[in-house]
Each structure stands twice: as structure tokens, then as C-alpha cells.
Amino acid sequence: MIDLNDVQKIRELDSMGSLVTTEHYAEQFAEGLALAQAFGLDNPGRAFHEILMLGTGGGSSVSGGLLRSYLFDELPLPLAINQGYHVPAYVDANTLVFVISHSGNTEEILSAYDQAVERGAFCVAVTAGGKLADRCRRDGVPYLIVPPDIGHPRRDLGYIFIPLLVILGKLGIIEDKRADIEGVIDCFAALKQRYGADCPIGDNLAKQIAIDLQGYIPLVYGSLDYYDAVAWRIKNQFGENSKLMAFYNVIPNLHHDEAVGWDMPQELLSRFYLLMLRDREADSEKLAKRKDISRDILRDRMGKVTELHAEGQGRLARMFSLVYLGDFISLYAPICRGVDPTPVDVINLFKKKMAE
Incomplete structure (x- = not known):
């Protein structure tokens, strides 16, 4: 490693x-x-x-x-x-x-x-x-x-x-939306100091999670109305950057179907590493309760459960604070294994075969 x-x-x-x-x-x-x-x-x-x-x-x-x-x-x-x-x-x-x-x-x-x-x-x-x-x-x-x-x-x-x-x-x-965009830019400038390569593991949440999820399958739970696409983004980044199969879903939808899958055999469910996206400002009382219940149930069933909390001023900055954290986690995860995060050999293979 x-x-x-x-x-x-x-x-x-x-x-x-x-x-x-x-x-x-x-x-x-x-x-x-x-x-x-x-x-x-x-x-x-x-x-x-x-x-x-x-x-x-x-x-x-x-x-x-x-x-x-x-x-x-x-x-x-x-x-x-x-x-x-x-x-x-x-x-x-x-x-x-x-x-x-x-x-x-x-x-x-x-x-x-x-x-x-x-x-x-x-x-x-x-x-x-x-x-x-x-x-x-x-x-x-x-x-x-x-x-x-x-x-x-x-x-x-x-x-x-x-x-x-x-x-x-x-x-x-x-x-x-210029003011909101400038808020995102300010958020990135601050978070770079905490997630960038020069920040050591002890102070770097992105590096800590990347190390922690080695050997697990990433699962990202977002929520409606504002964190469905953020979860989708992080899931995609695990695929392209980390070279890992990953999955995502959104609350409350998953409580009507996927949650029944939590009763799958323990040896399978224990291979998942759940990242739960949370926002103390955007999550309604009912949504926060659903996330709490999901976290508590899954801590006893899944391999690991970690909560990621949005931060920053304004909705756009808070959304992108989690996009940014997810990007760094997905880049450090393959580096832990000695894998270059950028090349996408399988995608290039598809393009080559489609061109034949």
C-alpha cells in the first residue's frame, strides 16, 4: 500500500x-x-x-x-x-x-x-x-x-x-447566480488546504476515508431534493478514478425497495462501505430522521458506515463541498493500491472496438 x-x-x-x-x-x-x-x-x-x-x-x-x-x-x-x-x-x-x-x-x-x-x-x-x-x-x-x-x-x-x-x-x-458561484470558489479555496495532497493523513479526511475503504465496495446514499446528483457524481468518480464498482441511491426512495436488500446474507452485505451524505441546513426533520435510522440499522449490518457533512455558505457551495470531498476520496483510493487514477482503459477499449 x-x-x-x-x-x-x-x-x-x-x-x-x-x-x-x-x-x-x-x-x-x-x-x-x-x-x-x-x-x-x-x-x-x-x-x-x-x-x-x-x-x-x-x-x-x-x-x-x-x-x-x-x-x-x-x-x-x-x-x-x-x-x-x-x-x-x-x-x-x-x-x-x-x-x-x-x-x-x-x-x-x-x-x-x-x-x-x-x-x-x-x-x-x-x-x-x-x-x-x-x-x-x-x-x-x-x-x-x-x-x-x-x-x-x-x-x-x-x-x-x-x-x-x-x-x-x-x-x-x-x-x-454569480454570487452563489463565487461562494463555491471560496469554498474550494478553503477545502483545498484540508483535502489536498500536501495535507497529511492525520488532518485529511479524504485520505483517511480512502485508506479506510480499502477492500470494500463503495455505496453512496444521497437524498432528495438536493443531494441525489451529488451521490451520483461520487459513485461515478469511484468508477472512473478509483477503478471500483460502486453504487448509489437516494433517501427516501430507497426505503421503499432497496432497504429490503439489507437482509441479504451478512457475508455479502459486510463488503459494503456506506457513505451517507448529510446537510444540517437542507435536510428536513423527517429526512434527518430517515438518515439516522438508516445509519443505525446499517452500522450493525454493513462493513462500515461513514457520514459526510456538507459545509459552506449557500446551497451550491454546500453541494459542491461534498462533490469536492468525494473527488479527493476517489483519487486517493486507487493511489493507496498503487494505481494511477486518471487512465480509463476500459472506456478506451470500448471506443476502439466501436470504431472497428
Whole structure:
């Protein structure tokens, strides 16, 4: 096992610098805000009936989920996330379509984009270039060019989520969220000191949990109305960064079905490591009670149970405080095993075989 106090070693193992990128989320989100604010976008003057988000993976589709969670009690239009090759039947001229492909070459998104344009939907794209940028130029579709990084959009939420939030404001669908975004940036700057690679294990919660969950299967429980997408994000990060199968669900939904699975054979249930997401400000009395009961029951059944508490000023900062902690945990977990967290060999294998 790698010593997570050996900063030089863990930075060497992280060959593509995902730890450094994560440590600099504050700067990335600030740059994403600046790019989005400078983005020229005319209001089309349409009465939108719904918003459709075309995106795949832990950066694009999750950004749509985080947007929907954050704006749960404010967004006046339904927002659906579309991750496949085809758009649903309701897409028409009154649909606002966000087209997200960091590379610009995601085949599912290009296919869905063509269908949305053909249906007359109002599309706005966020991309680093590729075929999507070419098609937007061809079709007269507004598109925001963001930095290409290394083609791993899961570590580029500042270039994806923030522009979406700003664009909704530019279109007059929601109020301006600059103050909330700046709160997230401040939160990142503070938490970097506690979760970054230079912070030793004894003071670093992310490193402590990464070490503690070695040999277990991560399970993340979020909650409605604001922490479903955060749980989804953390689960995805365990897959891509940690190279671990992981699962997630949300309270109260899981108490009507999945909870019965807690009676599975003890030798199986004991392999799970539960991360329970909590927010003392957002969790209602009933929701907090459900989480307490779940924690108490599962402490006697699952391998381990740990609670992660949101912090920061404002809902957006509190949501992203847990996203940030989850990102660091998922990066340290493979490093403990001597595994580079950034490469995604299986995904590349799928792409290679699809191209044959």
C-alpha cells in the first residue's frame, strides 16, 4: 500500500495530474465563470416548455443532474438528461437543448444533436471543439468553446456546470447566480488546504476515508431534493478514478425497495462501505430522521458506515463541498493500491472496438 503522506510518491503515481487539477478547482471554476459571462447569446424569444440535456459520463450528464438538484425549487421548466443516441418524441421548437461534449466527438451526442436540430429545437453547445463545433458552425448554433484539458471531462466541472448555470441566467430562465458561484470558489479555496495532497493523513479526511475503504465496495446514499446528483457524481468518480464498482441511491426512495436488500446474507452485505451524505441546513426533520435510522440499522449490518457533512455558505457551495470531498476520496483510493487514477482503459477499449 502506498503511504499517502508521501506527497512526492502520490504525485508521481498520478501521472496525468488529476490531483493537481482538483486542487485547482477554484481557479477552474473562476475561469469557467469568466468564459460563460463573456459568451454572447441572444435570447431567441421562444416560450420554452422544457430543457433537454444531451451529455454522457461523469462530467457532462452529471452536470445536468447537479443543475437540476441545485435549482429544484427554482427552475420553472422540467429538465431531462438524455445520454443516448436518440432524443425523446416531445423535442420541438419549444425545447431548449444543451449539447455537451467536451471532446466534441461523442457519437451519442452527435447523433442526438442532429435530431434536435432537425426538430427545430433551440440548441446551445458547450465543447472544446471537434465535430460538434464544426456542426454548430454549419448550423448556426451558438456554442461556447472551453479549454480541452486532457479529454477527461469528469475533472472539468467548472467548464461544464458553470456555463450551463450562467446560460440559464442569460436566457432569463433563472436569476443571476454569480454570487452563489463565487461562494463555491471560496469554498474550494478553503477545502483545498484540508483535502489536498500536501495535507497529511492525520488532518485529511479524504485520505483517511480512502485508506479506510480499502477492500470494500463503495455505496453512496444521497437524498432528495438536493443531494441525489451529488451521490451520483461520487459513485461515478469511484468508477472512473478509483477503478471500483460502486453504487448509489437516494433517501427516501430507497426505503421503499432497496432497504429490503439489507437482509441479504451478512457475508455479502459486510463488503459494503456506506457513505451517507448529510446537510444540517437542507435536510428536513423527517429526512434527518430517515438518515439516522438508516445509519443505525446499517452500522450493525454493513462493513462500515461513514457520514459526510456538507459545509459552506449557500446551497451550491454546500453541494459542491461534498462533490469536492468525494473527488479527493476517489483519487486517493486507487493511489493507496498503487494505481494511477486518471487512465480509463476500459472506456478506451470500448471506443476502439466501436470504431472497428
